[in-house]
Amino acid sequence: MKEIQRTIKYEADRVPGFGREVMSVPGCEKLKDCIQCGTCSGVCPLSIYMDHSPRQVMALVREDFKREVLSSCTIWLCASCYACTVECPQQIRITDIMYELKQRAIQEGFYPKRFPIPVLAQEFNRMVHDHGRISEGRLVTKLFLKTKPLEAAGMAGLGMRLMKTGRFSLKQENIRDRGDLARIMEAMDAPASGGNGKD
């Protein structure tokens, strides 16, 4: 038998306003219409691994259970295949909501350390930000060294074979106008004159 756990939720476990905030982001509004039918989970290829099914995540967001949602592995398991978004009978853009939740989890440091998926996202972005392009070899190497240094050795075989077939390189690709890109990104960071882009 598993260890018993308290599962009740008290009002104090909610973060009032969280759901409303998420549902005010463009593309996430229709979450309000969720009828909890479970189509999203039914079509999701990864729902079988999730601690909360996509349907449950929708319910938790709507009821302001911020901690449960942002610390759930569900949002990181989403592979952006858009099957849920396409099939949802209420036309809720579930994939976009997952993106929104991922952003919030990163901003608020809600994911487990060394959990590779958010680390990949951040490393990916750092590389794009600095160089304009992704060099897959470097990115993957970095990811493994950061999250599972012990397994990195195990991946060496794959790396060697990729190198042999000319598909792996540690050389960093760069775009020419890196300064331009940096300026664009800087401008996006600046507070906007016409709202924060999420009106």
Added chain:
Amino acid sequence: MKYGYFPGCSLKGTGRAYEESLLPVLRHLGVELVELEDWNCCGATAYMAVDEGKACALAARNLALAERGGFQQLMAPCSACYLVLNKTQHYLDESPAMRRKVEGALGTVSLKLSRQTPVRHPLDVLLHDVGVEAIRQKVTRPLSGLRVAPYYGCQVVRPYATFDDQANPTSMDQLLKALGAEVVDWPLKTKCCGGSLTGTLPVAGLRLAYLLLKEAKKRGADAIATVCPLCQFNLDAYHDKIAARWEPVRLPTVYFTQLMGLAFGMPAHTLGLQRGFVPLELPAPTAA
């Protein structure tokens, strides 16, 4: 026919073979591709997960470069690039505030977004601009006897079904038939390959790749044809791990453009076929 060409990072790395086959095949069909000058990474799924605004700006820079280059249309062969560029256009249309902000940011480096540049996938261009008949006429070495399972993956048909049926796409089926191949009908055409989870969470990601390979094999396919560098990588590069975890399901996964090249009589090594881990074996031509 002239298109701006947005290769994306993968086509310069793990997906080199896609570019190596795409370019000669399109040239052979009279389609001119001009690589977008100084393009940057589309942002893929990762950037969206961290910062929506920057993800938009990143993709929008490419759209603005296409506009500056005077391209009427932009071709993006990688499914992720194709989706992200399309999605950015949708998003900017739906959110005027985001458009203002992105246009402002692009403005700081004298780039602008004043018109829509349609972003097209090579499948779309081949089927609708070139036409199946023109392709059939170029076939010199039909792929007779080769049973191919067409695999579209997620992001060319979802969430935007712009050029093919969302539930049961058939554009690649038509192309493969024109090449003389036998198309294996299977219900997994648009299932997920595992995406980036194959690297980050192999137990979940690799299982999807394994199931795809297993089912294609079970339905008698000699090969899987794909339209996306990540799908190709996931279905081609992890056979050892899949065999170790579940069972061996060796089956070559090639780009549909490689099959086109072969059918057009181009030598395998000019199409990047030597880069695959599981080699494609063509059936011996039957003496007819």
Added chain:
Amino acid sequence: MANGNGNNRTSPERRPRIGFYVCHCGVNIAGTVDCAEVARYVGTLPGVVLSRDYKYMCSDPGQELIQKDIAEYKLERVVVASCSPLLHEHTFRTAVEKGGLNPFFFHMVNIREHNSWVHTDRAEATAKARDLARAAIERVARHKPLETKRVPIKPVTLIVGGGIAGIHAALTLANAGKQVILVEREPTIGGHMAKFDKTFPTLDCAACILTPKMSAVGAHPNIRLLTYSEVVKVDGFVGNYKVTIRRKPRYIDEEKCVGCQDCISACVFKQPKFTDEFNEGLGKRKPVYIPFPQATPQVVAIDSNVCLNFRNGPDGSRVVSDKCKKTCVEACGDRNAIDFTQKERFEEIEVGTIIVATGFQAFDAKRLPAYGYGRYPNVFTALEVERMVNASGPTGGHVVLRDGKTEPKTVGIIHCVGSRDKKTNRWCSRVCCMYSMKLAHLIKEHTHAEVYNFYIDIRTPGKGYEEFYNQLLDEGVHFVRGRVGEVTDWAITPEEEGKLVIRVEDTLAGVVRRIPVDMVVLATGLEPRSDAQEVRRLFNMSCGSEGFFLERHPKLAPVSTFNDGVYIAGACQGPKDIPDTVAQAGAAAAEALSLIDKGYVEQEPNTAFVLEDECSGCKSCIPLCPYSAIQFDDARGKAVINEALCKGCGTCVGSCPSGSIVQNLFDDEEIFSEIEGVLAYE
């Protein structure tokens, strides 16, 4: 004036004495509009000798107040600012008339639907009420006395559609001694109900309760049954409709055919080989056929599309080829009922009232490819299974897979297919929960299979329905709460091999499941028939956003339409089950009956008329009239409007180049004074 109604375009020399009333409607109006302020303000306007606010103007004391004031204050005009004229214009006109004034010396201002219900700012809503009231005061001062006309009603009712709704309405009217003409598109009446085996929740046999009513229709002296026929044109107005009916050739003389079906046995096609529509394509029929044993009328039909005695004509239509041996004619012998010379005919009938009962169509399951209908043979629609469980159906009452012989051991019934889905039909189809449970029960009874129901919510709000749900639970039918993601033949585990796999989140257990089954049944929803828009135009009705015919009022006029004398019944108005359909059909019959027994209709006098001296005879108004109410008098060279046909839409008035058409209640003076009133600065 020849028509007795006013055409006095000169302003009154003296302002008539006007009484004004503003209604609180409880808090419906007073909650948003300051009624006392409106009354105070209107009291200051020229001509207004009395201005009151009152809690409920429509109440008896409210109406009596108007009558009393007319006498006491010598009122000559009355304005009431309250709800929509649709609801109480008639009430107040009657009160004014009882007070001794012409009922058209009254005008009503809508400050509820047009004001208090749609605004939140009290000051602005009050200002708007003042503006609207001022416009009415200006207008009513110029009202002329008018008279309503009485038009007799033809005591015959047309019923369109021979399903259970049409059948029930027809019998109700006919039993009351009224003449009914029942038009049905198919060769037999019976509709969808005739296809069912059992009916929920009582499980009584559909045929046992329907066929007696069908034969009663066929035999009733007051019912004229026109099957294989369609309404193609409707002219006229309440009480006096002229309807054109297309009688499709069935190549059988209905008077002579006795329903012996010898022709069917004798047909040159020894085996039935053409798709049998009645059996949802599961069975086959011959070119000469009768849809089912209890068909009414008991008359066969010949399908010219497949009969060997026809060929394609030059225009694509089927023409007689005389190439067949015509064994059917031989078999018919002296009865001589087969007539290959029949042609399409058009018949015009005159009726006073119309009941539209055209029913629904089932959602096309192919529109949801994730469920595999048309791709996987063992995915069935609910209607197909209805036919299979029926003893007289294509499988003799056996529930079998598409191979025609194997009984399923596990069956999954998917609810809400094409219902509650914004990608297809967003509404709940109301009957699928119940019919799915009925099928679950019947499948279990016939095959002893394990049956799974996959549902979003179980909806059982009818008499005995929840009890039926409980019965199913007792019978061990599985209920999995979750909308199915997909149906696939992709097997992952050994027990899934060769099966259809249903992937669904069991939302109550909180897990995603893959359930292998032998047969999938899709509980397809109800939707408007594909030609609903054409039918709507034919009868001048409205449709709601989803495409079902719109009732005049969702609560208080549920079977009336916006076209007087035209009623709706059954699923053409919205998805409904048999009990509700029958109730509605009875209601529609009662509405028709009340009109017929009253004997006449009163016509609004807001009709248009031509000022003969000014009409130039240009005829431009004639084709514009949507009711064909304008004729040209050749002798005098003038347009003439038939008052009985005119609906007062104003199209001709606006289009007349010489301004020589005037509409009662809407003459230039009345309209302009109303506009000036609403725009005047305070």
